Amino acid sequence: MRKKKIFNRLRFFWKKLGPGLITGASDDDPSGIATYSQAGAQYGLSTLWTALITFPLMAAIQEMCARIGLVTSKGLTGTLKDHYSKPVLYLMVLFSFPAIVMNIGANIAGMGAVGNLLFPAIHAGFFSIGFTVLLLVLIIYLPYRKFASTLKYLCIVLLVYLIVPFLYKQDWIAVLKGALIPEITFDKKYISILVGILGTTISPYLFFWQATMVAEDSTHKRKKIIIDKKILGDLKQDVDFGMLFSNIVMFFVILTSGTVLFNSGIHNIDTVEQAALALRPLAGDAAYLLFALGVIGTGLLAIPVLCGSLSYIITETFGWQRGLDKKFHQAKAFYMVAAISLILGLLMNIIGISPIKALLWSAILYGLTAPVLIAIILHIANNKDVMGDFTNSKRSNILGFTALILMSIAALILIYLQIFD
Numbered sequence: 001m002r003k004k005k006i007f008n009r010l011r012f013f014w015k016k017l018g019p020g021l022i023t024g025a026s027d028d029d030p031s032g033i034a035t036y037s038q039a040g041a042q043y044g045l046s047t048l049w050t051a052l053i054t055f056p057l058m059a060a061i062q063e064m065c066a067r068i069g070l071v072t073s074k075g076l077t078g079t080l081k082d083h084y085s086k087p088v089l090y091l092m093v094l095f096s097f098p099a100i101v102m103n104i105g106a107n108i109a110g111m112g113a114v115g116n117l118l119f120p121a122i123h124a125g126f127f128s129i130g131f132t133v134l135l136l137v138l139i140i141y142l143p144y145r146k147f148a149s150t151l152k153y154l155c156i157v158l159l160v161y162l163i164v165p166f167l168y169k170q171d172w173i174a175v176l177k178g179a180l181i182p183e184i185t186f187d188k189k190y191i192s193i194l195v196g197i198l199g200t201t202i203s204p205y206l207f208f209w210q211a212t213m214v215a216e217d218s219t220h221k222r223k224k225i226i227i228d229k230k231i232l233g234d235l236k237q238d239v240d241f242g243m244l245f246s247n248i249v250m251f252f253v254i255l256t257s258g259t260v261l262f263n264s265g266i267h268n269i270d271t272v273e274q275a276a277l278a279l280r281p282l283a284g285d286a287a288y289l290l291f292a293l294g295v296i297g298t299g300l301l302a303i304p305v306l307c308g309s310l311s312y313i314i315t316e317t318f319g320w321q322r323g324l325d326k327k328f329h330q331a332k333a334f335y336m337v338a339a340i341s342l343i344l345g346l347l348m349n350i351i352g353i354s355p356i357k358a359l360l361w362s363a364i365l366y367g368l369t370a371p372v373l374i375a376i377i378l379h380i381a382n383n384k385d386v387m388g389d390f391t392n393s394k395r396s397n398i399l400g401f402t403a404l405i406l407m408s409i410a411a412l413i414l415i416y417l418q419i420f421d
Contacts, residue, residue, distance in 0.1 A: 020062065020238030022148070023206050024239075024242025032200045033272050039197060040255065045262075066214045069213070079380055092373065103306055103362045108128050115296065157297025162248065163290060261275070311337040
């Protein structure tokens with residue numbers, strides 16, 4: 001009887017989770033896993049503390065985006081269009097399009113390379129093409145409910161990264177020290193890794209996705225929403241759990257590479273396939289397979305979010321029909337943007353653009369747009385004309401402005417490193 005009660009509670013909790021969980025999980029895409037693997041391989045456990053620091057900042061910004069979507073029943077782009085000048089809106093589109101496309105390309109390349117590791121007889125390019133076609137079919141043909149449910153269940157794939165570290169002997173005192181005591185080395189490489197972690201965890205495309213999905217999800221659930229404490233509480237719980245889940249995965253990926261790879265003298269990891277391959281002789285086939293399968297699973301989760309974010313940004317900007325709940329003939333432009341972004345991402349790999357360079361440029365563009373977007377989100381979330389009685393609390397503002405300051409510093413450092421490094 002007690003087991004049944006626990007099961008029912010867990011099932012009820014799972015049903016309540018939605019856009020927040022998907023947003024958080026999609027943040028751990030193959031390119032993010034590559035960044036966390038680099039951090040661990042190069043600096044061991046000394047960057048573990050970033051998982052704890054970034055969690056409240058991520059949660060605060062994403063909760064604001066979710067609340068904006070709930071109150072306005074529009075995505076972030078629609079709210080920007082209604083309340084800000086067109087140059088601000090077009091600047092966001094200008095920076096977002098190439099950054100998201102390059103991120104998609106890097107993720108497709110990572111999935112293809114890992115597919116080739118698992119099945120060496122098949123070229124990585126064929127895997128990349130196969131995954132692109134599969135994703136295109138899922139995005140266009142899956143009805144909204146099934147699409148959202150598929151993404152939600154794909155989040156479970158990320159649990160493999162919580163298993164991998166336990167397949168290798170750990171010094172848990174050192175792990176605790178790395179998590180709780182920040183260690184900062186003032187050299188360019190270490191600062192670059194910190195900037196990379198910030199850019200990977202607090203990514204602008206997630207702001208757009210969170211607001212739009214909450215707006216779309218709420219219209220599917222109820223014809224008219226009366227916002228009360230319970231709805232806001234459920235919203236916050238969903239976002240907090242999603243961001244916590246994202247950061248736990250981040251923590252365990254850094255932990256895996258920071259113990260297995262770093263302790264074995266393997267410090268140069270540029271891609272996810274290199275990380276997976278390096279794990280094999282050190283932690284065994286089980287760790288290697290789980291890590292590799294996790295990359296493919298996270299790609300299948302994150303790329304639709306990237307494509308969807310871009311589709312919503314473009315179609316809301318120009319007032320075109322949009323929505324994952326619509327069929328292709330009802331929102332052709334929406335699905336065409338998703339298709340074009342996937343094809344462009346794939347073409348990057350075919351014509352030989354390095355995934356590492358793509359990630360670098362997307363990080364730069366994200367780094368430049370994130371502080372501006374966070375400032376706008378803070379302004380919207382505190383604007384009574386837009387939010388009515390649902391403006392930011394004091395706690396939200398403190399965390400939001402902390403994120404703004406950190407992302408602004410990160411952007412300045414990123415620019416400095418590109419000019420003077």
